[in-house]
Amino acid sequence: MSEAVDRVLIGREELQAKVSELAQCISRDYEGEELVLVGVLKGAIFFMADLARQVAVPCALDFMAVSSYGSSTDSSGVVRILKDLDAEIEGKHVIIVEDIVDSGLTLSYLMKNLRSRKPASLEVCALLTKPARRRIQLECTYVGFEIPDVFVVGYGLDLAERFRTLDYIGTLRAEAAAVVEGDGSLP
Ligand code: IMP
Numbered sequence: 001m002s003e004a005v006d007r008v009l010i011g012r013e014e015l016q017a018k019v020s021e022l023a024q025c026i027s028r029d030y031e032g033e034e035l036v037l038v039g040v041l042k043g044a045i046f047f048m049a050d051l052a053r054q055v056a057v058p059c060a061l062d063f064m065a066v067s068s069y070g071s072s073t074d075s076s077g078v079v080r081i082l083k084d085l086d087a088e089i090e091g092k093h094v095i096i097v098e099d100i101v102d103s104g105l106t107l108s109y110l111m112k113n114l115r116s117r118k119p120a121s122l123e124v125c126a127l128l129t130k131p132a133r134r135r136i137q138l139e140c141t142y143v144g145f146e147i148p149d150v151f152v153v154g155y156g157l158d159l160a161e162r163f164r165t166l167d168y169i170g171t172l173r174a175e176a177a178a179v180v181e182g183d184g185s186l187p
């Protein structure tokens with residue numbers, strides 16, 4: 001375990017079991033169809049990679065990168081597209097794959113944006129959700145875990161680009177978080 005991590009919230013095996021479960025639900029719901037999975041960079045990369053390989057229907061993978069104005073731990077709802085989809089999604093069945101829904105502002109923007117491109121259907125698959133932080137009503141069809149209002153890292157989630165590669169989801173020691181946010185170095 002990383003020295004900066006205070007506590008493991010969701011361990012590797014629990015994560016992998018949930019990803020399999022979500023993939024089974026998606027495979028069942030889209031049987032006989034083709035899908036476009038839209039991963040939101042960079043937080044969703046490991047989740048997307050693990051999920052996509054277990055979905056049993058044909059999947060195209062595409063990615064968007066967005067940046068939300070605001071501090072590293074609070075989003076403002078004003079979203080800038082840094083990387084758009086490579087392909088058109090008109091008439092396609094699309095699932096947005098997100099690491100975490102926090103205020104919901106980023107996702108709400110993305111859904112509005114993608115819906116305007118007229119996909120056949122548009123759903124959301126989020127690994128984590130923090131209902132206590134929600135500032136906007138959102139329908140997520142597939143959700144892995146509801147977590148309390150704590151800042152988490154690992155399995156794609158970062159603090160200032162650190163900790164994404166942990167294979168579990170954990171919380172940080174307060175001192176470690178303060179140092180990472182301060183000058184980027186760890187104690
Ligand atoms: P929202 O617009 O507030 O829902 O922000 C969602 C984005 O904020 C996620 O895609 C993450 O990139 C980031 N985020 C929110 N909560 C956390 C957290 O606990 N750890 C790491 N990143 C987070």
Ligand code: MG
Pocket residue numbers: 040041042043044099100
């Ligand atoms: Mg994200």
